[in-house]
Amino acid sequence: MTIDIRGIAKHLGLSVSTVSKALNGYGSVSETTRARILQVAHELNYYPSRAARTLRSNRTEKIGLVLYTNTPLSSRSSEYYFEIIRGAATASEGSGYNLVLYLTVGNQRDRLINICRSHEVDCLILMVGTGGVDDPVDLLLEEGFPFIVLNKHPHAANAPYLVSDHEQGAFDAVEHLIELGHRRIAYLGRDDDPETSGDRQAGYCRALRNRDLDLDPALVVLSSSQPLGAYQAMRGLLELPGRPTAVFAYSDAWAIGALRAISEAGLAVPDDISVVGFDDLRASSLTNPPLTTVRQQLTELGKQATEALLKQIADGEGAAPLRRTIPVDLVVRKSTAGPASA
Numbered sequence: 236m237t238i239d240i241r242g243i244a245k246h247l248g249l250s251v252s253t254v255s256k257a258l259n260g261y262g263s264v265s266e267t268t269r270a271r272i273l274q275v276a277h278e279l280n281y282y283p284s285r286a287a288r289t290l291r292s293n294r295t296e297k298i299g300l301v302l303y304t305n306t307p308l309s310s311r312s313s314e315y316y317f318e319i320i321r322g323a324a325t326a327s328e329g330s331g332y333n334l335v336l337y338l339t340v341g342n343q344r345d346r347l348i349n350i351c352r353s354h355e356v357d358c359l360i361l362m363v364g365t366g367g368v369d370d371p372v373d374l375l376l377e378e379g380f381p382f383i384v385l386n387k388h389p390h391a392a393n394a395p396y397l398v399s400d401h402e403q404g405a406f407d408a409v410e411h412l413i414e415l416g417h418r419r420i421a422y423l424g425r426d427d428d429p430e431t432s433g434d435r436q437a438g439y440c441r442a443l444r445n446r447d448l449d450l451d452p453a454l455v456v457l458s459s460s461q462p463l464g465a466y467q468a469m470r471g472l473l474e475l476p477g478r479p480t481a482v483f484a485y486s487d488a489w490a491i492g493a494l495r496a497i498s499e500a501g502l503a504v505p506d507d508i509s510v511v512g513f514d515d516l517r518a519s520s521l522t523n524p525p526l527t528t529v530r531q532q533l534t535e536l537g538k539q540a541t542e543a544l545l546k547q548i549a550d551g552e553g554a555a556p557l558r559r560t561i562p563v564d565l566v567v568r569k570s571t572a573g574p575a576s577a
Contacts, residue, residue: 238279247275298327298541299356301337301347303371304364314516315533316362319385322537323360330545332357347371351378358544360385360537365427365460381547383557385540386531387430395547395556397540401431401513404529404563405438405483406445408511411527411565412481413446416573417509419454421472421479423465423489426457432485435513439483454479458489465492473500480508480574487512487519487528494522494570505572515566524569531563 244254249272257264257272264272300323302316320336327334335356339346350356358381361371372389375382384396412420422439425432436455443450453475458468465484469492472479484490490512497504504510504524512519515530543557 238281240281243272243276243279243281246279247271295355295357296331297333297335297356298323298358298360298544299335299337299350300360300362301339301350301371302362302364303339303343303347303366305343305366314518315514318533319362319537322534322539323541324537325534326538326541326545330541332541332545334541343371344374347374348378351375351380358382358548360540360544363387363430368430381544383540383544383547385536388434389430393556395543395558397536397543397557397559397561399531399536400560400563401434402438402441404513404531404565405435406442407438407563407565408483408513408527408529409439409442410445411567412483412509412511412571413442413448415481415509415571417481418448418574419451419477419479419481420448421454421456421482423468423472423482423484423493424455424457425460425485425489427460428485432457435483435485458492463492465489466496469493469496470500473497473502478508481510481571482508483511485513487514487516487526490526490528490570491518491522494526504570507575509571509574511571519566520568522570527568527571528566529563530566532561536561 240254240258241251244251247254253264253268254272257269258276300320324334337346337350350359359375361375361382362385363371368384368387368389369391372384372391372394376391376394382395384394386398387396388398389396409420422436424436440450454472456468456472458464465488469482472482473496482493484493490510493510494504497508502508510526512526512528515528519526519528539561
C-alpha cells in the first residue's frame with residue numbers, strides 16, 4: 236500500500252502542513268518533531284512524489300542528453316557514447332535528477348525545437364555526431380534554453396561547452412611519431428565532423444611546424460564515416476609514390492580500418508608503418524598489435540557536463556557560460572616504432 240503525506244500526518248496526529256515542512260527541510264519544525272516524522276516516513280516506506288515536487292518547483296528534475304546526428308549510429312561508436320552517458324547518468328541520479336536520452340536521426344531541428352518548447356526536461360547536453368555544431372547551438376540560444384555542448388567547439392561566443400583537448404592530443408600523438416624518427420606522417424581524418432577532425436588536424440599541423448617539417452597535402456586524407464571509409468582512404472595512402480611511414484588517425488575506429496588496409500597490402504605494423512588512434516576505446520588494446528592512442532576521459536566529460544548544467548540552473552541567467560577543456564593522455568602501445576629506414 237502506498238503511503239502519502241496525509242497518511243503520515245494521520246499516523247502521528249500532526250497537521251499535513253507540519254509533515255510537509257519536515258520532509259522538505261523547512262526550519263520552522265523542531266528537530267524532535269522532524270526526527271519523529273522522518274522515522275515514521277522510513278518505517279511506512281514513504282517515497283516523495285516526483286510529480287508533486289515538479290508542480291511546486293516548476294522543474295521536471297530531468298536532464299536531456301541529445302545525440303544530434305543525421306546518420307544512424309554504428310556499433311563502432313556505441314562504447315564512445317556509452318561512457319559519456321554513464322558519467323552523465325551517474326551525476327544526474329546523484330543530484331536527484333533523471334537523464335533522458337534523445338536520438339535525432341531525422342528532422343533534427345524540429346525535434347530539438349519540440350524538446351525545448353514542450354519543457355520535457357530542464358536543460359540539455361548536446362552531442363553532435365555528424366555535421367556541424369553551430370546550427371543546433373544557434374537554435375538553442377534563440378530558444379533561451381539551458382544547454383551545454385559536449386566535446387566540440389561551437390563558434391558562438393556565449394555558447395557553453397566542455398571539450399577534450401583534441402588539438403593537444405593530436406600534437407602529442409604526432410610529436411611521438413616524430414621523436415621515433417618519422418618524417419612522412421599522414422593524417423587520416425573524417426569529412427563529416429568539421430569541428431573535431433579540424434581540431435585534430437590543427438594539432439597534426441602544429442606538430443609538423445614545431446619540428447620544421449613540410450606539410451605534404453597528399454598525406455592529409457579525409458574519409459567518410461561509412462564502415463569502409465577509413466580502410467579505403469588508407470589504401471589510397473599506401474598507393475602514393477612516397478607512402479607514409481606513419482599514420483595518425485582521427486579515431487580508434489579509423490585506425491582499425493587503417494590496420495586492415497595495411498595488413499591486406501602485405502605490410503606489417505609497426506615494422507613497415509606506425510599507426511596512432513584517438514579515444515582509447517577497449518578495442519584499441521585488443522588489436523594486433525595493440526594500438527597506440529590518445530585517451531579521452533569520456534565518463535568524466537559526461538559527469539562534468541551534468542554538474543555544470545545543474546550549477547547553471549541553480550545560478551540563473553546571470554551565470555557566465557562554462558567553457559572548459561579537459562586534458563587527454565597519450566597511451567603508447569605496440570603499433571608505433573621507428574621507421575624501417577631509420
